[in-house]
Amino acid sequence: xxYHGYELPTMEPFTTDQFVGDGNLTKFTLSIPKPVxxxxxxxxxxxxxxxxxxxxxxxxxxxxNFQSAPGNTVKINVLHLSQPKPVQDIPDNSIGTSKLxxxxxxxxxxxxxxxxxxxxxxLLGQAPVGPMEAATKQYVNRRSSLLSLIL
Numbered sequence: 001x002x003y004h005g006y007e008l009p010t011m012e013p014f015t016t017d018q019f020v021g022d023g024n025l026t027k028f029t030l031s032i033p034k035p036v037x038x039x040x041x042x043x044x045x046x047x048x049x050x051x052x053x054x055x056x057x058x059x060x061x062x063x064x065n066f067q068s069a070p071g072n073t074v075k076i077n078v079l080h081l082s083q084p085k086p087v088q089d090i091p092d093n094s095i096g097t098s099k100l101x102x103x104x105x106x107x108x109x110x111x112x113x114x115x116x117x118x119x120x121x122x123l124l125g126q127a128p129v130g131p132m133e134a135a136t137k138q139y140v141n142r143r144s145s146l147l148s149l150i151l
Contacts, residue, residue: 015080021045021070027063028076034062035080042079045070 019028035041038052043064050056056066070076 017064017076017078017080019076019078021072021074021076023072024069026066026069027059028065028078029063030058030078030080033080034058035082036062040081042081044075044077046074 015031015033017028017031030041035058038056038058041052041058041064043050043052043056050066054067056064059065064078
């Protein structure tokens with residue numbers, strides 16, 4: 001029977017790494033893309049599943065480190081359970097006002113290069129001011145600099 005539903009995403013095959021222990025080596029370099037966390041890989045020694053953080057961990061380079069060296073000729077299999085996805089950088093000037101909703105707060109000064117339209121009240125410090133009243137008066141903000149709103 002044919003599949004009727006959403007289009008399935010194209011999946012890359014899981015990345016696997018295979019090593020052989022020598023009884024001395026505890027660090028093994030994993031293939032790229034490197035896993036983000038030890039829980040992002042499934043590690044087996046001769047078919048026995050190892051516990052992340054108890055029996056192995058990833059160092060700051062994303063390489064596999066065992067708490068004690070796997071024995072001589074022990075087969076080490078590493079299955080990467082996920083693949084990192086690149087984070088897209090949002091280009092400057094690409095977000096319009098239709099994407100901005102809710103109570104927006106800026107961590108620094110807000111500079112408006114064109115006209116500023118206020119559809120509701122203006123809150124300066126702790127005193128709410130109506131749009132028409134704000135447009136005809138001058139106010140001092142928290143930094144003691146003059147704020148003029150002109151209609």
